[in-house]
Amino acid sequence: MSYVPTRGHGLIDPPLTHDELAQRITDAVEGVTTEQALGELTVHVEPDSLLAVLRTCKEELACEMLADLSGVHWPAGDHVIERQSSTTGWPSYRVSRDRGVIEVLYIVRSASRNHRLRVAVGTDDTDPVLPSATGIYPTANYHEREVYDFFGVRFEGHPDLTRILMPDDWIGHPHRKDYPLGGVDVDYKHDKYIPPPDERDLREVID
Amino acid sequence: MAVDPNVESSLSDDALELFVEGADWESVVDAVEDDTLTVNMGPQHPSTHGVLRLVLNLDGEVVTKLTPIIGYLHTGIEKNAEYRTWVQGTTFFTRMDYLAPLYNEAAYSLGVEQLLGIDIPKRAEVVRVILLEFNRIASHLVWLATGGMELGSTTMMTFGFREREHILDLFESQSGLRMNHAYIRPGGLAQDVTSDFVERCESLLELLPRKIADYEDLLLKNPIWNDRLRGVGIIDEQTCYEYGVTGPLLRAAGVPWDLRKAEPCLGYDEYDFEVPTETAADSFARFLVRIAEMRESMGIIRQALDRLPDGPVMVADKRIAWPSQQALGPDGIGNDPEYIRHIMGESMESLINHFKLVTQGFTVPAGQVYVPLESPRGELGYAITSTGTNKPYRVHVREPSFVNLQAADVMSRGHMVSDVVVVVASLDPVMGGVDR
Numbered sequence: 126m127s128y129v130p131t132r133g134h135g136l137i138d139p140p141l142t143h144d145e146l147a148q149r150i151t152d153a154v155e156g157v158t159t160e161q162a163l164g165e166l167t168v169h170v171e172p173d174s175l176l177a178v179l180r181t182c183k184e185e186l187a188c189e190m191l192a193d194l195s196g197v198h199w200p201a202g203d204h205v206i207e208r209q210s211s212t213t214g215w216p217s218y219r220v221s222r223d224r225g226v227i228e229v230l231y232i233v234r235s236a237s238r239n240h241r242l243r244v245a246v247g248t249d250d251t252d253p254v255l256p257s258a259t260g261i262y263p264t265a266n267y268h269e270r271e272v273y274d275f276f277g278v279r280f281e282g283h284p285d286l287t288r289i290l291m292p293d294d295w296i297g298h299p300h301r302k303d304y305p306l307g308g309v310d311v312d313y314k315h316d317k318y319i320p321p322p323d324e325r326d327l328r329e330v331i332d
Numbered sequence: 333m334a335v336d337p338n339v340e341s342s343l344s345d346d347a348l349e350l351f352v353e354g355a356d357w358e359s360v361v362d363a364v365e366d367d368t369l370t371v372n373m374g375p376q377h378p379s380t381h382g383v384l385r386l387v388l389n390l391d392g393e394v395v396t397k398l399t400p401i402i403g404y405l406h407t408g409i410e411k412n413a414e415y416r417t418w419v420q421g422t423t424f425f426t427r428m429d430y431l432a433p434l435y436n437e438a439a440y441s442l443g444v445e446q447l448l449g450i451d452i453p454k455r456a457e458v459v460r461v462i463l464l465e466f467n468r469i470a471s472h473l474v475w476l477a478t479g480g481m482e483l484g485s486t487t488m489m490t491f492g493f494r495e496r497e498h499i500l501d502l503f504e505s506q507s508g509l510r511m512n513h514a515y516i517r518p519g520g521l522a523q524d525v526t527s528d529f530v531e532r533c534e535s536l537l538e539l540l541p542r543k544i545a546d547y548e549d550l551l552l553k554n555p556i557w558n559d560r561l562r563g564v565g566i567i568d569e570q571t572c573y574e575y576g577v578t579g580p581l582l583r584a585a586g587v588p589w590d591l592r593k594a595e596p597c598l599g600y601d602e603y604d605f606e607v608p609t610e611t612a613a614d615s616f617a618r619f620l621v622r623i624a625e626m627r628e629s630m631g632i633i634r635q636a637l638d639r640l641p642d643g644p645v646m647v648a649d650k651r652i653a654w655p656s657q658q659a660l661g662p663d664g665i666g667n668d669p670e671y672i673r674h675i676m677g678e679s680m681e682s683l684i685n686h687f688k689l690v691t692q693g694f695t696v697p698a699g700q701v702y703v704p705l706e707s708p709r710g711e712l713g714y715a716i717t718s719t720g721t722n723k724p725y726r727v728h729v730r731e732p733s734f735v736n737l738q739a740a741d742v743m744s745r746g747h748m749v750s751d752v753v754v755v756v757a758s759l760d761p762v763m764g765g766v767d768r
Contacts, residue, residue, distance in 0.1 A: 136587065136588065136589065162699060162700075163446060163447070163699050163700070163701050164446075165700075165701065165702065167700070189573040190573050190576055190578075191576055192576065192702075192704070192711060192713060192730060193702065193713050193715055193728070193730040195715050195726075195728035195730075196728075197717050197725070197726045197728075198726075230700070230702075230715060230728075232702050232713065232715070232730075236573070236587065236589045236594075239594050239595075241702075243700075243702065262574070262576070263574045263575055263738075264574065264575045264576030264735060264738060266738060267734065267735065267737075267738050268735075288403075289402065289403060290402065290403040290406040290767055290768070291403060291406065292403070299408065299411055300410065300411055300726075306411060306412065306414075306415050
């Protein structure tokens with residue numbers, strides 16, 4: 126009926142440490158860098174070696190589940206970040222990029238050994254293309270449709286890459302940082318007509 | 333039957349296309365040569381758990397393919413949160429999975445706390461555990477109620493919602509709201525629990541076991557309940573892994589996987605509880621698992637009430653801590669006269685700090701975290717990216733409803749149309765969580 130695990134143990138074997146995981150992945154696939162921060166292991170890979178890393182995770186590191194897949198948009202340019210440094214003592218954080226990147230993050234998890242790691246891959250935001258992970262983890266199907274919907278990343282080899290949460294005829298990819306939150310200026314002072322959402326021309330706003 | 337010239341066909345030239353105008357079913361049947369049929373179900377349908385639309389490919393009455401079409405409830409919560417402060421984010425994420433709002437608040441707050449590198453006071457931690465487990469029971473009660481209703485048992489529907497209302501009364505007494513509480517905040521709780529909190533919890537713990545026994549009496553040997561649920565919607569362990577299915581579905585397939593045991597947060601490793609599993613992997617096994625989980629949750633609450641310590645419910649760091657020890661005045665407004673006197677009359681610096689904290693919020697160091705929590709529906713994960721400002725750069729939510737819904741196709745293939753209702757009910761998707 127139930128099991129009594131000791132803290133942090135998997136269902137079958139004890140977990141691999143972050144160092145062991147990083148070592149095994151860098152040994153298996155070339156051109157991979159690893160980073161440990163905030164108690165989590167991140168593996169940075171190039172798009173070419175993404176599937177090789179995911180396959181290594183699944184077949185050699187017992188990561189039978191793809192827990193999560195999400196995107197983050199880092200646009201090009203200098204980003205001056207407004208901060209209230211007077212209230213905190215943390216160091217300032219500045220981003221400067223010569224090309225925009227859409228970073229896609231895969232969280233792979235092992236239930237049998239109870240470890241997880243993050244695989245991070247970047248792709249250019251002007252023409253974002255990545256290989257699809259649906260052949261390795263079928264659950265990536267919905268996740269990749271979501272990332273395509275929100276960031277415009279084309280996953281090559283995906284069986285049905287269509288919008289999933291936004292309407293089919295939506296223009297633009299809403300989670301990109303160059304996509305505004307609103308869409309119309311709201312000015313209540315001068316009896317201005319505010320168009321309902323389906324009559325707004327978002328192309329003006331995005332371009 | 334007529335062809336509407338105004339409707340442009342999206343099908344290929346040789347595909348058969350019929351427009352049904354009513355009272356012409358005979359001619360439709362004559363025109364269709366084979367038995368396969370594509371039928372739309374929802375989004376407004378009493379058995380689809382909210383605005384879920386299913387497209388069914390049918391061979392006779394047997395489902396050959398099921399395609400969920402989602403997005404009708406998409407509200408852009410993740411995008412909105414990028415334009416709000418870290419504390420305001422709580423009020424957004426609590427509206428995702430509206431049957432388990434406290435889980436969204438807790439997972440988000442845990443993520444922010446991990447980025448901040450702070451530990452919350454023990455009292456806040458224990459109160460969180462108590463409320464989370466009550467929330468799990470409330471969510472499973474709604475599952476029983478709606479699942480029962482979809483199979484024709486309106487008695488179960490009234491029972492489930494009746495007992496859930498008692499739990500929502502407890503939430504209302506502590507947070508002011510039945511749902512969408514925004515009670516769990518980064519750093520602790522919005523305010524301390526009331527003086528009758530323990531008493532209220534104990535009266536619920538006295539009531540609920542009797543009621544859950546009633547449900548078992550009603551359903552466990554009920555022939556209709558057994559016939560409709562047993563052997564329907566089977567998904568085995570390996571398929572669960574492939575589709576990322578977690579929660580009661582995975583446990584009903586025989587895997588004792590529970591994040592409260594695997595990655596304990598909020599001190600879950602200090603509680604003595606078991607992870608109920610079943611091996612049949614069908615809808616009936618999920619019913620048994622959820623009933624057993626409610627019992628385990630009550631055991632956790634009992635242990636938590638025993639160890640509920642005194643003390644603050646918000647971190648001491650004044651750069652982060654929203655003033656949380658406020659009292660409800662006679663005018664019904666939650667102001668603490670002592671606190672008001674302090675910031676208005678005694679300390680200019682405190683007033684400035686309060687003002688900056690409320691208007692600008694605190695900043696969070698740059699970094700990325702993924703925080704999973706075992707919600708009533710499975711692994712609820714918050715992938716948070718911070719760039720060191722007072723707003724989240726990106727928050728992505730791994731919603732168990734969204735991921736589990738993918739498996740509806742493999743679970744319903746080969747079953748009758750009426751079993752699709754059982755499959756979707758046993759998945760327990762909440763569309764607020766699926767569409768976000």
